[in-house]
Amino acid sequence: MQLSEIKTNRTVLRPFSENDAIVSFSWFGDPEVMKFTPNGPDAALEDTVARIAHYQEHHEQHGYAKWIILERDSMKPMGDAGPMYFPECQHFELGYRLLPEYWNKGFATEVASAWVRECFHRLDFKILIAFTHPGNLASIRVLEKVGFKFSHREYLMGMKSMVYQLTSYLSD
Numbered sequence: 001m002q003l004s005e006i007k008t009n010r011t012v013l014r015p016f017s018e019n020d021a022i023v024s025f026s027w028f029g030d031p032e033v034m035k036f037t038p039n040g041p042d043a044a045l046e047d048t049v050a051r052i053a054h055y056q057e058h059h060e061q062h063g064y065a066k067w068i069i070l071e072r073d074s075m076k077p078m079g080d081a082g083p084m085y086f087p088e089c090q091h092f093e094l095g096y097r098l099l100p101e102y103w104n105k106g107f108a109t110e111v112a113s114a115w116v117r118e119c120f121h122r123l124d125f126k127i128l129i130a131f132t133h134p135g136n137l138a139s140i141r142v143l144e145k146v147g148f149k150f151s152h153r154e155y156l157m158g159m160k161s162m163v164y165q166l167t168s169y170l171s172d
């Protein structure tokens with residue numbers, strides 16, 4: 001099953017293109033947004049260019065990856081989300097990130113739910129994991145709202161982490 005776009009009520013998600021580097025550096029390079037990302041913010045635009053290339057390679061290999069999130073009405077880029085293979089856990093890991101102006105409006109829950117639906121219903125996933133720093137209360141809340149269950153604590157990529165997993169998904 002090849003996905004090329006996901007629509008939710010308020011967003012559209014699509015694979016990254018090279019042209020998204022400058023706009024997405026506005027969140028990949030933002031220390032506040034990247035506070036709980038193990039390697040921290042991208043220091044320079046070139047880092048975001050390399051990051052996008054990595055997401056594109058992952059997409060080519062698997063058919064999905066972290067994709068850019070656009071606000072559906074304005075088509076303004078607002079963040080990124082999607083599953084990426086995570087070698088340390090040998091599973092796919094769901095991540096999401098938004099520019100701060102979009103926080104606390106339910107967008108991450110909306111987008112994460114959409115990815116979960118695609119993963120379990122169309123892509124035939126059996127398990128999806130997510131991990132977050134224990135201090136990232138907004139992210140923990142998103143995982144709970146989407147139905148992830150806490151699994152264990154572990155250091156991942158050198159970061160103290162809470163690991164969550166989802167093994168089944170009931171459609172709404």
Ligand SMILES: CC(C)(COP(=O)(O)OP(=O)(O)OC[C@H]1O[C@@H](n2cnc3c(N)ncnc32)[C@H](O)[C@@H]1OP(=O)(O)O)[C@@H](O)C(=O)NCCC(=O)NCCS
Binds near residue numbers: 032036097103105131
């Ligand atoms: C984590 C993130 C994606 C959440 O996005 P969002 O669109 O604000 O999430 P939602 O609005 O769907 O849900 C946020 C929930 O967390 C709650 N929340 C937010 N800040 C909180 C805090 N400091 N303490 C407790 N709960 C908090 C909100 O009240 C909401 O829960 P509710 O619906 O029960 O009221 C966003 O904060 C972000 O981009 N952070 C930086 C990147 C990041 O950390 N990504 C996750 C890496 S694991």
